[in-house]
Amino acid sequence: MSRTLVVTNDFPPRQGGIQTFVAALLERRPPGSLVVLASRSPGWEAYDAQLPYPVVRQRTSMLLPTPATARAAAALVREYGCDTVLFGAAAPLGLLAPGLRAAGARRLVGVTHGHETGWVALPVARQLVQRIAGGLDVVTYISGYTRGRLAPALEGRTRLAQLSPGVDVDRFTPAADGTAVRRRYGLGDAPVVVCVSRLVPRKGQDVLVAAWPRVLARHPGARLLLVGGGPDEARLRRAARGLGDAVVLTGAVPPAQLPEHYAAGDVFVMPCRTRRGGLDVEGLGMVYLEAAACGLPVVAGTSGGAPEAVLDGESGTVVRDPRSPEAVAAAVTALLDDPPRARAMGAAGRAWVERRWSWTTIAADLAALLEP
Structure with a gap:
């Protein structure tokens, strides 16, 4: 060998x-x-x-x-x-x-x-x-x-x-149970939009918080769950202060607990945007694929390779103007308005991740490079 x-x-x-x-x-x-x-x-x-x-x-x-x-x-x-x-x-x-x-x-x-x-x-x-x-x-x-x-x-x-990086489809799965996470943060049976990522400006959590009053106007009980820590945390907490318990920031979460945090959501959203003249950009966006593997429809921004992690219109939506709270809110409410469509997108995303992004597929790609 x-x-x-x-x-x-x-x-x-x-x-x-x-x-x-x-x-x-x-x-x-x-x-x-x-x-x-x-x-x-x-x-x-x-x-x-x-x-x-x-x-x-x-x-x-x-x-x-x-x-x-x-x-x-x-x-x-x-x-x-x-x-x-x-x-x-x-x-x-x-x-x-x-x-x-x-x-x-x-x-x-x-x-x-x-x-x-x-x-x-x-x-x-x-x-x-x-x-x-x-x-x-x-x-x-x-x-x-x-x-x-x-x-x-x-x-x-x-x-x-x-x-590309792959997804562990045995860990990130629709069978993951978000019940304990919902209980921990008092989310009950509310519709939950979840974002799992470091809290930095490129990821777009600030736009998501700014969009949330528009989401609440249509879905008054909806909750926003921001999972992760980072340098933008204090600024985001200040921005969300007027929204009461409608926005929850968890802080940093151990990697082993991520599947249950995805599973606590009904929709995954991360409206990432490119910054600093193209130097601060999303290479791919594995969180979209992890969320899809958990059976969630996803809403993505346009930064870098992020749109490649979404089948636009099939597994989720790419927001063409991720800096716009109005555009982000419209994408979110469209999925909350139509739960059957959201579930169908989640199922399509899961099937796509199993087919294209599982570690089994990526391992075969590596083998072909090392053993041509």
């Missing part, structure tokens, strides 16, 4: 979207085919002890393409006979690629996650990403949007291939 060396700074037990993505990819590879080189984070010893493949941790909390990291990675390629290398995030660790090829690796794949679209918009960072791409056989992208941003800078230097 051929082996893959995975070189990544982003690896559990450190939490984050990239860490979750990388760990989920590896979970679905044959254990005997992997060896990982990673940085250290609190709890790493216990985490590594339960993994079915070897993990080598550098004595650093930030794995960078230093000479020490280069030596360690090359030694692992030789020791384990690794013929492929997967960089959990192509930049900047992909700078190690030429040395690993010299050590015996035949195929090198670098993963991107969305923020690289901002890098290629800046001259110095763009040159770095171009240099990295030139040493790799494949650079992956998470959505058509991110490919469109990366391609002008990278095409001709490497092959571009899609490798």
Whole structure:
């Protein structure tokens, strides 16, 4: 069996979207085919002890393409006979690629996650990403949007291939029970619109709160459940103060509890918008897919790849002006007005996620990249 060396700074037990993505990819590879080189984070010893493949941790909390990291990675390629290398995030660790090829690796794949679209918009960072791409056989992208941003800078230097995050369809499921969450926040049997995301301006929770009086005018008992923490929390609490118990902010929620928080809702809404001249943008929008997997219809904004996570008119609605409280309220009330249509959209979304976005499908995509 051929082996893959995975070189990544982003690896559990450190939490984050990239860490979750990388760990989920590896979970679905044959254990005997992997060896990982990673940085250290609190709890790493216990985490590594339960993994079915070897993990080598550098004595650093930030794995960078230093000479020490280069030596360690090359030694692992030789020791384990690794013929492929997967960089959990192509930049900047992909700078190690030429040395690993010299050590015996035949195929090198670098993963991107969305923020690289901002890098290629800046001259110095763009040159770095171009240099990295030139040493790799494949650079992956998470959505058509991110490919469109990366391609002008990278095409001709490497092959571009899609490798999106996936959804655990056994965890995020219509069978998830939101009863305890509804009880905890006093939601009763009210119609609930839920938004699960970090509280930052790009995600659009501020527009959703501004839209809520219009929703209440048509559905007086409706409740808005904002799940997550972030720097915008205090501002959102102030904005919602005049709405009483119609708006609930939960604060940060452990990842294991997310399915039940989705399940507490009837409709999922996150009207994300692009900011800072295109530098602050949604790469894909996994929360739409998780919500759809739980059987909820979704309302999305237009930022970046977000519309690709919705079958517009089938699994939900893309709001063309996500900065407009009126437009967001209209999309929400249209779904609350017609529960049978909302349920049908939720069912269509669940079927689509099972077919296109499950980790089984994504794992097959990775296998095709590593074993062409």
